[in-house]
Amino acid sequence: MSDETNSVKAVPTLATGPSRRVLMVLGAGAAAGLAAPSALLAQGARPAGPPDRPRGQIVAALSQEPTSFNPLMPGIEVDQAVWWQVFSTLWVIDPEGNFVPDLAREVPTVANGGLSADGLTWKIKLRSDVKWHDGTPFTAEDVKYSLELINNPNFRVRNRVGHSLVKDIKVVAPDEIHWRMESPYSPYLSILALTYLVPKHILEKAQDVNASVMNTAPIGTGPFRWVSRQPGDNIQLAANTAYHGKGPYVERLIFKYIPDLTVLYTQFRTGQVDYTGIQGILPNFVREAKTLRDRTVVVSSTSSVEHIAPNLDFGPLTDKAVREALYMAVNKKAIIDALNYGLPTPTETFVPQDGWAFQKGLPAHSFDPAKANALLDAAGWARGSDGVRAKGGVRLEFTNSTTSGNAVREQTQQLLMQDWKAIGASMRIQNMPPAVMWGEFWQQSKFNSALVSVNFMLGADPDVTPRFGSGAIPAKGGRGFNTYQYQSAEADRLLTLGATQFDLAERKQTYGALQTLIRNDLAILPLYQGVIAEGLKANLRGFRPNGNASTNTWNIREWYWA
Amino acid sequence: MARFLVNRLGQAVLLLAIVSMLGFAILHLAPGGPLSQFALSSQMTQEDLDRITRQLGLDRPLPIQYADWLWRMLRGDWGNSYRDGEPVLKIIGAHLGATLELMATATVIAILLGCWVGILGAIRRYSIFDQLATVGAMVALSIPTFWFGLIAIYLFSVTLGWLPSGNRHTVGEEGSLLDMIHHLIAPALVLALVETAMWGRFMRSSMLDVINQDYIRTARAKGLPEWRILSQHALRNALLPMITVAGLQFPTLLGGALVTETVFTWPGMGRLFLDSIGYRDYPVVMGILMFSATMVLIGSLIADILYAVVDPRIRVG
Numbered sequence: 001m002s003d004e005t006n007s008v009k010a011v012p013t014l015a016t017g018p019s020r021r022v023l024m025v026l027g028a029g030a031a032a033g034l035a036a037p038s039a040l041l042a043q044g045a046r047p048a049g050p051p052d053r054p055r056g057q058i059v060a061a062l063s064q065e066p067t068s069f070n071p072l073m074p075g076i077e078v079d080q081a082v083w084w085q086v087f088s089t090l091w092v093i094d095p096e097g098n099f100v101p102d103l104a105r106e107v108p109t110v111a112n113g114g115l116s117a118d119g120l121t122w123k124i125k126l127r128s129d130v131k132w133h134d135g136t137p138f139t140a141e142d143v144k145y146s147l148e149l150i151n152n153p154n155f156r157v158r159n160r161v162g163h164s165l166v167k168d169i170k171v172v173a174p175d176e177i178h179w180r181m182e183s184p185y186s187p188y189l190s191i192l193a194l195t196y197l198v199p200k201h202i203l204e205k206a207q208d209v210n211a212s213v214m215n216t217a218p219i220g221t222g223p224f225r226w227v228s229r230q231p232g233d234n235i236q237l238a239a240n241t242a243y244h245g246k247g248p249y250v251e252r253l254i255f256k257y258i259p260d261l262t263v264l265y266t267q268f269r270t271g272q273v274d275y276t277g278i279q280g281i282l283p284n285f286v287r288e289a290k291t292l293r294d295r296t297v298v299v300s301s302t303s304s305v306e307h308i309a310p311n312l313d314f315g316p317l318t319d320k321a322v323r324e325a326l327y328m329a330v331n332k333k334a335i336i337d338a339l340n341y342g343l344p345t346p347t348e349t350f351v352p353q354d355g356w357a358f359q360k361g362l363p364a365h366s367f368d369p370a371k372a373n374a375l376l377d378a379a380g381w382a383r384g385s386d387g388v389r390a391k392g393g394v395r396l397e398f399t400n401s402t403t404s405g406n407a408v409r410e411q412t413q414q415l416l417m418q419d420w421k422a423i424g425a426s427m428r429i430q431n432m433p434p435a436v437m438w439g440e441f442w443q444q445s446k447f448n449s450a451l452v453s454v455n456f457m458l459g460a461d462p463d464v465t466p467r468f469g470s471g472a473i474p475a476k477g478g479r480g481f482n483t484y485q486y487q488s489a490e491a492d493r494l495l496t497l498g499a500t501q502f503d504l505a506e507r508k509q510t511y512g513a514l515q516t517l518i519r520n521d522l523a524i525l526p527l528y529q530g531v532i533a534e535g536l537k538a539n540l541r542g543f544r545p546n547g548n549a550s551t552n553t554w555n556i557r558e559w560y561w562a
Numbered sequence: 563m564a565r566f567l568v569n570r571l572g573q574a575v576l577l578l579a580i581v582s583m584l585g586f587a588i589l590h591l592a593p594g595g596p597l598s599q600f601a602l603s604s605q606m607t608q609e610d611l612d613r614i615t616r617q618l619g620l621d622r623p624l625p626i627q628y629a630d631w632l633w634r635m636l637r638g639d640w641g642n643s644y645r646d647g648e649p650v651l652k653i654i655g656a657h658l659g660a661t662l663e664l665m666a667t668a669t670v671i672a673i674l675l676g677c678w679v680g681i682l683g684a685i686r687r688y689s690i691f692d693q694l695a696t697v698g699a700m701v702a703l704s705i706p707t708f709w710f711g712l713i714a715i716y717l718f719s720v721t722l723g724w725l726p727s728g729n730r731h732t733v734g735e736e737g738s739l740l741d742m743i744h745h746l747i748a749p750a751l752v753l754a755l756v757e758t759a760m761w762g763r764f765m766r767s768s769m770l771d772v773i774n775q776d777y778i779r780t781a782r783a784k785g786l787p788e789w790r791i792l793s794q795h796a797l798r799n800a801l802l803p804m805i806t807v808a809g810l811q812f813p814t815l816l817g818g819a820l821v822t823e824t825v826f827t828w829p830g831m832g833r834l835f836l837d838s839i840g841y842r843d844y845p846v847v848m849g850i851l852m853f854s855a856t857m858v859l860i861g862s863l864i865a866d867i868l869y870a871v872v873d874p875r876i877r878v879g
Contacts, residue, residue, distance in 0.1 A: 059733045065837065067646035074606065074614060076599055156617050159610045210617075215647040231648065231656045232837070233829035234733060254734050258827050259837070263715075263728055267827070270719050270727045435594030435842045443608060466607050474608035481608055 050249040050542070050560040054239035057252035058540065058559060061264050061273035065257040066235060069226075070214040071196035072150055074158045078278050080194075080550040085237055085253060085557070086133075087196035087220035088244075090124060090143070093460045093548035097356045099189065102245065103127055103138065103197060103221065105175075107189070110502060119184035119502050128175040130244045132199050133225045140177040144169045145200035147179070149209065156210045161458070161466070162188040163195075184500045186507065190461035194550060196220070223248040223557035233257060249542070249560035265289070268535045275543075277553055280534040283341045283408070289535055299343060299533045300545035300552070303352040303457050306344070308400070308416070308525035309450040313475075313485040316396045317449065321379035322425075323522040328372040329423045330416060332365055336528055339411050344528035349515045350456040350464060352547050353529055357462035357508055359515040372423045381424070389424035397426035398448035401441070404431035409451050412527075416451075445475040445483045453530055460548040462511045465495045468523060486523040563870075570866070574859040581855045582635075582848070586628050589847055595620065596644045596842040618644065631848065640852075641845035643838075650849035653834065660730055661830035663742075665819065667750040669811065672757030677804075679758065680765025681797065684773060695762060702759035710752045711825035718748060728827035749826040753819050764807050769800040802873055809865020813857040 060081070068075035071083040090104040099107040105125040108114020114123050130138040149155050150163045165182040172178055181188070199219055206212035213219070217226050223245065224237035235255040239248045256273055258264040265285045267273045269292060281289050281297065289297045308330075310317040317323060332346055347353060348362040381389040381396055389396040400416065402409045410431065417427045427449075432441065441447060456464050465480065466472045470487040472480020491514060498510040518524070534552060536543055542559035545552045597614060600606045615621050619630070634641060640650035679699075683692040702710075719727035725748045726732070732741050772778065773796050781791045820832035831850065838846040 057734050074600055156614055159606050211647055230829065231653055232834055252734060256733050259833065260824055263825060263827055266715055266720065266727045272726060272729065435598045435840065439594035439598040441593065479607055479609040
């Protein structure tokens with residue numbers, strides 16, 4: 001990483017470190033003194049020290065195959081595992097929520113003059129010692145080209161959120177670039193932390209920017225250079241010895257694709273892979289994994305929130321009293337303890353609990369079927385002869401859908417069905433394969449209710465306009481993914497306000513109010529914050545889970561063999 | 563023979579056209595699509611998904627999409643994957659080697675072992691060997707391959723540590739023949755187990771048919787030694803039906819073994835097909851479908867021709 005002394009604290013008072021994310025570090029590593037979260041942090045601080053030059057290789061297993069290598073084109077989480085290694089961004093957000101400069105010399109703020117007080121003018125100073133993997137110097141022209149490419153209508157870009165507001169880009173010097181925003185938009189700082197820059201000198205020569213060499217053998221400024229890809233099997237990267245930041249400390253990095261999570265764990269157990277990434281170790285193997293010799297298991301929370309998604313336009317679920325009663329009747333503890341081995345933490349909001357905008361003190365869920373029954377009685381939902389309640393001819397029955405084959409979710413549905421039957425609500429399971437479930441059925445709100453895990457954050461920013469804004473309902477022609485069909489004038493007001501504030505304390509207050517509103521409206525029925533259990537060989541150091549990055553492979557450049 | 567070939571080729575083209583039409587229609591009419599994988603991404607909105615759908619041409623009417631695909635296919639352009647943008651033929655080529663390596667090894671083991679068990683079982687019908695072979699074959703055919711795979715991994719990799727628990731090579735150390743064989747043993751044997759049972763049953767039954775024929779009795783009556791009767795009279799005739807079996811096995815040889823490839827992390831055609839279906843990577847799925855259909859047709863054509871060549875009683879045309 002580049003100069004950390006220039007880092008900007010994104011969190012006014014919440015920097016309690018990753019100890020809340022890293023729930024436990026156990027396994028043989030525990031015996032080696034890695035048992036406490038603080039010890040894990042110490043790994044990041046490299047007490048023993050990394051080698052002087054890159055040494056050895058890391059085989060990182062992934063349960064999905066990275067296939068999209070142009071970091072501006074459509075890709076999923078697993079693709080980001082590769083982007084983090086090959087490319088760089090202007091700045092990154094570390095596990096504590098600090099903005100840390102990478103290709104930029106400093107993170108722009110109103111205080112350092114990088115941002116104008118109205119948030120409309122951005123002035124970015126760049127490092128002048130950075131080179132692309134082919135030796136060409138990185139300059140402000142590359143930043144300009146990347147931003148313009150994103151807004152090029154012929155380019156198959158992933159998204160233009162925030163970028164579409166950028167106007168009048170001016171290269172002031174090879175190491176300085178200015179632009180104007182069409183309107184103030186504070187989440188753009190977070191968006192840029194996940195916007196990987198691409199080389200102008202390569203792409204401007206491409207006949208078709210949608211099918212350039214960047215799709216098959218990308219060139220970046222990141223800590224690792226592209227070597228080869230064996231489709232369906234592995235991707236090999238080599239250390240970029242001219243990297244501008246810390247590391248890399250290993251000569252070679254291999255991403256090994258192992259589609260079956262049981263097989264992936266077995267290969268970790270037999271020592272064929274050094275790290276289990278993306279989906280990590282299945283919850284049912286975690287206890288055993290902790291007992292393995294020479295292995296470390298790190299359980300950390302992710303930014304995703306597992307929740308019941310109600311379709312707020314569907315019959316009985318439009319009634320807030322019904323949603324409250326359903327939520328009250330959910331035995332959350334049983335779901336967490338019995339089905340998820342007690343690993344996840346219950347939550348009441350869409351913001352991750354270590355995010356700077358997390359609102360403490362939201363009404364806590366309590367499992368109370370008697371109160372739920374009373375609530376429904378009071379709201380006029382009367383039980384019929386078959387035990388199912390109804391009101392005004394609308395029966396309290398609905399389907400719940402999720403990805404078929406996901407054992408934990410399917411068992412959760414069984415529990416929900418039992419819990420809700422006890423209060424006179426009839427739920428039927430209607431599961432589908434992923435491509436069907438998350439296709440039009442989800443996008444156009446054709447479900448009654450769904451069981452789903454979503455990372456609501458925009459990068460690391462709590463701007464959830466695309467998720468809860470009333471103009472973001474695809475089923476009503478909106479531009480976003482408010483598939484819940486949540487509509488609230490107050491939420492819209494808070495969302496607009498939050499996106500135009502640049503003072504973090506003020507923003508925290510705004511998003512706190514939004515979380516309270518959404519919790520009270522029960523726009524989603526939150527269950528728990530997701531967790532991931534990742535396994536590493538015990539002598540592999542430097543691993544630091546980062547909920548503010550898109551993947552915990554964000555800092556492989558700092559990993560080394562002790 | 564020439565007329566036979568022309569007829570068969572005509573039928574093949576017609577069949578391929580039907581397969582492509584049905585495959586294309588079923589694939590595209592099934593709910594979901596290649597962009598469903600992005601639906602939960604907080605980085606992509608519905609607007610983005612709609613824009614990319616337009617850019618990929620997936621918003622056009624299905625017949626037009628089919629006509630476009632067919633026209634390109636006829637000109638030798640199999641299209642590019644929606645996932646990694648690579649040409650479909652290149653992707654199939656990259657996975658074919660792994661599949662051939664695994665399937666050919668397993669098939670050779672299965673043919674040699676299966677024929678031996680089948681022949682011996684037929685000659686010593688109802689002996690202890692025959693009964694054990696019959697029971698063994700039933701067990702091998704009844705129990706799913708993934709179970710054998712997991713048992714093999716547990717026994718030879720996790721417990722004994724003799725064999726790697728998967729992959730085609732030691733990751734990062736490709737190129738060594740010994741390493742390749744080391745990785746090949748477990749998946750090839752697991753796959754061969756089921757195939758051996760099948761070949762054994764076919765061979766036993768075919769051999770039984772033959773050794774009860776009059777010409778075998780005649781050979782015995784002439785006083786020919788038993789080994790000569792078996793090798794020169796019985797076996798040659800018993801092997802004839804095996805040509806059909808082999809012909810039908812040919813597409814499987816190239817199509818990959820989905821379960822074994824998944825359990826042993828073998829980067830072959832079976833896993834490619836599964837992944838491509840999961841992601842609704844239409845060009846790759848269609849490519850594999852057309853490739854497999856062509857292989858089935860070629861396989862059965864070769865079997866027919868070979869049959870005519872080795873069996874003088876059969877005439878094609």
